[in-house]
Amino acid sequence: MSRVHSLPSRRRLFGLLAVVTASGITAATVFVMSNQANAVSAPAGGACADVHVITARASTERAGEGITATMVSRIVNGSDQTVSRASVDYPATLTDYARSSAQGVTTLKAQLTTQVQQCPNQKIVLAGYSQGAHVVLDVLGGGGGVGLGAATPPVPAAVADRVTAVATFGDPRHVVGQPFDEGTSTRDGRFPRSAAQLRVLAGFADRIQSFCDSRDTFCDSGASTIVHLTYMNRYSATAADFVLGKVGG
Numbered sequence: 001m002s003r004v005h006s007l008p009s010r011r012r013l014f015g016l017l018a019v020v021t022a023s024g025i026t027a028a029t030v031f032v033m034s035n036q037a038n039a040v041s042a043p044a045g046g047a048c049a050d051v052h053v054i055t056a057r058a059s060t061e062r063a064g065e066g067i068t069a070t071m072v073s074r075i076v077n078g079s080d081q082t083v084s085r086a087s088v089d090y091p092a093t094l095t096d097y098a099r100s101s102a103q104g105v106t107t108l109k110a111q112l113t114t115q116v117q118q119c120p121n122q123k124i125v126l127a128g129y130s131q132g133a134h135v136v137l138d139v140l141g142g143g144g145g146v147g148l149g150a151a152t153p154p155v156p157a158a159v160a161d162r163v164t165a166v167a168t169f170g171d172p173r174h175v176v177g178q179p180f181d182e183g184t185s186t187r188d189g190r191f192p193r194s195a196a197q198l199r200v201l202a203g204f205a206d207r208i209q210s211f212c213d214s215r216d217t218f219c220d221s222g223a224s225t226i227v228h229l230t231y232m233n234r235y236s237a238t239a240a241d242f243v244l245g246k247v248g249g
Contacts, residue, residue, distance in 0.1 A: 050082045051084070051164075052086070052119065053084070054086050056129075056131075057088070058131055064087050068132070070236050075125070080249050092104070097131070102152070112163075113159050124164060125163075126165075126167075130218065130228065137166075140201060145193075166210075173191045173193045178202070178210070182209045189220065189221060207246060216228045
């Protein structure tokens with residue numbers, strides 16, 4: 001059983017991407033049993049849960065799910081199915097952001113591919129916050145460019161097709177006007193995606209909710225880090241309900 005031991009701290013603010021500190025949850029997959037009466041615990045002994053949630057944390061958060069654990073717990077507690085959860089083991093650093101995010105993309109591609117091979121009938125959910133949102137959507141749409149290094153291809157379609165729902169928050173690669181955009185943003189982020197990358201992501205539009213609000217320093221090129229740090233306050237329930245609708249409750 002996984003348990004979140006402390007609420008996220010918002011005291012550490014850095015100058016490139018959001019800094020959020022939440023309680024650590026191990027990067028290895030953990031099975032969760034909800035306290036709600038309708039929840040079902042994930043099977044033991046290595047069996048595949050019905051739904052598997054993989055989270056990529058924000059910059060400088062300790063290894064684990066980070067602040068996005070709030071939404072993941074809502075999904076677990078609201079589901080009638082068995083749910084397993086895991087996180088992406090990547091640096092999530094600011095000091096070498098391009099390399100850190102690229103490593104996150106590589107790691108998540110491998111993690112997602114392995115999960116699909118081991119549990120081919122599983123419904124997979126991807127979630128990411130800030131740099132983690134960047135990582136998640138680069139896996140599906142392709143990465144690189146705009147000061148982030150050479151372009152990289154998306155994960156193969158046979159793997160991507162197993163992703164049932166995606167929820168991201170404060171993606172620095174946000175581009176306005178996309179069919180999966182949510183929130184009040186009117187400007188592109190710090191590292192906007194290319195037209196080719198956006199075309200690939202458009203193929204997943206009905207499976208993605210990507211939240212970005214006006215004045216967010218990183219996804220909207222604004223001046224408010226506080227907006228960037230508080231998506232769970234505004235959209236945790238909305239995103240969890242979206243995911244639950246996609247996985248079938």
